[in-house]
Amino acid sequence: YGASDTEPKSDLEVPEVPEVPVPAGDTPEVLNQVVSGLSSRWRDFWVRGILTLAMISGFFTSIYLGPMALMTIVLCVQIKCFHEIITIGYSVYHCYHLPWFRTLSWYFLLCVNYFLYGETLTDYFFTRVQREEPVRLLSQYHRFISFALYLAGFCMFVLSLVKRHYRLQFYMFGWTHVTLMILATQSHLIIRNLFEGMIWFIVPISCVICNDIMAYMFGFFFGRTPLIKLSPKKMWEGFIGGFFSTIVFGIILSYMMAGYPYFVCPVEFNDHSSSFMMDCEPSELFQLQDYGLPSVLQSITGRTTVTLYPFQIHSVALSSFASIMGPFGGFFASGFKRAFRIKDFANTIPGHGGFMDRFDCQYLMATFVNVYIGSFIRKPNPCKIIQQILALRPDQQLQIFNSIKAHLMERGLLPPLEEAAYLPEGRF
Incomplete structure (x- = not known):
């Protein structure tokens, strides 16, 4: 390619990033007619509010449709957010x-999703994967295939390098991979949280939505003190009001959902009906228990104990993170937009911007929930361990059996047995 007037004179020079054009918003005509007589401030308030109610209604509909619908929506949102960020990079590139x-x-997005969803398929559908021969082979060599696919993309990138533009091209290569880290990885964690039980999917997402709405409402009506320069419209009053509102909301929502197996049971695939099911004996986390109240609260309420689901206590941690750390995802997105002098990532949703503008806090929340479950909640699943053992060769299964037997006998949990009762190979 020949040099142009806009081309940097050397590879060491970094060109100024041009302003990225974002298409104008397309507010439905019916909304324009409804809010036509209002000031710009109140017009934005009502447009934003009506579209928020529409999105919440869609969220509840997705919950009713079940896990497959929720996973499909997560994947679609991931793709749309990726498109919005890559489009900004492409406008520069x-x-x-x-x-x-x-x-x-x-x-690269295809490669990453193939790897992540393949891992999930193997973890949660192990029995079915082992039953189907082609799928079993793909599962067995899944990581090697994923690496080979990525390596092909890496080679294509190297072949695409153009003289005098190396630095810019490597900059965009990093752009893509950071985007993948933020979006693809986090959306994958959202789906893994869903498999732990729909309550681990619904409550964190709902807390972020509640915090966003209540922070906006408190900031709109009572805001006087700016919170952070990156987001001039964020107010301390909104931040504090959103925090307490989200804590109360999380406790109430958790109480409403904790009594239903549909929400609290791990999502499992039923081979006989070829569908997902949520049916189990709820764990202690979702069984009512009595907790003693501090003396201060006893004098105020006149009660010595309170009956709660243990999950409600965990919901306080989830709500606190959604209120305190969740907004930093929005601040990060605000800094990104300021770097490229754009107001929103896109104008897909009137009054809200693009999908990335709405879900910038959700991805940070997904990581926290996954880490929280792994650190404080999840225990080894005997069913999955047994499934994996049954997939081994008979001699490997026998070796595991003898190891467990010896371990239990050493701990006194299994009474000693006469050696004559066993064959030399260790069989009965």
Whole structure:
């Protein structure tokens, strides 16, 4: 490619990032007619509020449709958010007429999703995977196939390098991978949280939504003190009001959901009906227990104990994170938008911006929930361990059996047995 007037004179120079054009919002005509007589401040308030109610209604509908619908929506949102961020990068990259960036970006997204969803398929559908021969082979060599796919994309990137633009191309290569880390990995964690029980999916997401709404409401009506320069419209009054509102909301929502197996049971696939099921004996986490109240609260309420689901206590941690750390996902997104001098990632949702503007806090929350479950909640699953043992060769199964037997006998949990009762190979 020949040099142009906009081309940097050397590879060491970093060109100024041009302003990224974002298409104008497309507010439905019916909404324009409803709010036409209002000031711009109140017009934005009502448009934002009506669209928020529409999105919440869609969220509840997805919950009713079940886990498959929720997983599909998570994947669609991930793809749309990825498109919005990559489009911004492409607007800069395309100015220099360099090849393959957008194609390679989508290829890497495909590779990452193939790897992550393949891991989930093996973890949660192990029995079914082992039953189907082609799928079993794909599962056995899944990581090698994933690495080979990524390696092909890596080679394509190297072949696409253009003289005098190396630095810019490597910058965009990093752009793609950071986007993948933020979006693909986090959306995968959201789905893994869902498999632990729909309550681990619904409560964290609902807390982030509640905090966003209540922080906006408190900031809109009572806001006087700016919170952070990155987001001039964020107010301390909204931050504090959103925090307490979200704590109360999380406790109430957890109480309403904890009594239903549909929400609290792990999501498992039923081979006979070929569908997901949520049917189990609820764990202690979702059984009412009495807790003693501090003396201060006893004098106020006149009660010595309170009856709660243990999950409600965990919901306080989830709500606190959604209120305190969750907004930093929004601040991060605000800094990103300021770097490229744009108001929103897109104008897909009138009054809200793009999908990334709505879900910037959700991805940070997904990581916290996954780490929280792994640290404080999850225990080894005997069913999965047995499934994995049954997939081994008979000699390997026998070796595990003898190891467990010896371990239990040493601890006195299994009474000693006469050696004559066993064959030399260790069989009865």
